[in-house]
Amino acid sequence: NGAIYAETGGDNNISISGNSTVNGAIYTTSAAGNNSIAVTDSTIIGEAGDSTLLSKFEDSYATNDNAADINALLDGKIIAMAAYGTQSSSIALSNSAITGDIAMVGDGTTASSTASLSLNDNTTLSGDIILADHSAATVSLSDSTVTGDIDATNEGNTAIVLSNATVDGSITTGAGDDNLTLANNSEVTGNVDGGAGTNSLSLDSGSSIDGSINNFDTINMAGNNNVDVNTIDDGTTLNLSLIHISEPTRLA
Numbered sequence: 001n002g003a004i005y006a007e008t009g010g011d012n013n014i015s016i017s018g019n020s021t022v023n024g025a026i027y028t029t030s031a032a033g034n035n036s037i038a039v040t041d042s043t044i045i046g047e048a049g050d051s052t053l054l055s056k057f058e059d060s061y062a063t064n065d066n067a068a069d070i071n072a073l074l075d076g077k078i079i080a081m082a083a084y085g086t087q088s089s090s091i092a093l094s095n096s097a098i099t100g101d102i103a104m105v106g107d108g109t110t111a112s113s114t115a116s117l118s119l120n121d122n123t124t125l126s127g128d129i130i131l132a133d134h135s136a137a138t139v140s141l142s143d144s145t146v147t148g149d150i151d152a153t154n155e156g157n158t159a160i161v162l163s164n165a166t167v168d169g170s171i172t173t174g175a176g177d178d179n180l181t182l183a184n185n186s187e188v189t190g191n192v193d194g195g196a197g198t199n200s201l202s203l204d205s206g207s208s209i210d211g212s213i214n215n216f217d218t219i220n221m222a223g224n225n226n227v228d229v230n231t232i233d234d235g236t237t238l239n240l241s242l243i244h245i246s247e248p249t250r251l252a
């Protein structure tokens with residue numbers, strides 16, 4: 001039992017597998033190297049009240065222009081894993097159960113500061129995903145479920161791909177040019193908001209969004225989609241093929 005905290009100036013690599021259980025958060029921060037967390041066939045349970053390590057993690061990006069906004073997003077969170085770095089940070093989860101929130105933060109200025117998060121093979125996350133201050137971030141969910149929100153409001157260019165996956169919550173991206181793709185019967189039960197920038201949304205046959213769709217310049221829908229929304233923004237380019245749009249919906 002207990003947390004794992006790696007803080008170096010070089011590369012950090014944390015790997016957990018073999019039906020292991022960690023009753024505590026996993027943190028990795030690097031001032032000049034890459035971060036990697038890989039969890040396979042295991043369970044991670046974030047520790048409520050683990051404020052000392054969260055405060056230490058917040059210190060790592062204290063000089064970021066968006067530090068106060070990121071701290072506000074993390075306030076009250078029960079962290080399961082977190083990564084900060086000036087280079088690339090990756091978290092790869094396979095056939096694992098994660099309880100708590102995932103936070104990935106870059107340095108806000110370096111082009112090489114990127115984030116990659118993947119959930120595969122029936123991974124479940126009971127918590128939110130917070131992405132911030134990278135030049136680019138990717139999130140890939142395959143055959144997995146997130147019970148929580150994906151918040152990238154303070155992020156750069158963001159690509160989120162769901163394949164036979166469910167986000168039981170909302171997805172919000174920020175000022176970058178963002179792409180959201182739902183494929184193979186994927187579902188978002190809440191709202192999706194692309195924020196500023198030039199953003200696109202694509203859904204294939206059987207995929208769905210139950211809430212509202214906002215701030216996407218282009219929406220591509222193919223197959224037998226059922227899009228149940230209150231509004232789609234004026235000026236949105238809609239590329240439609242064999243879809244059903246539930247009332248009330250206003251297209252302009």
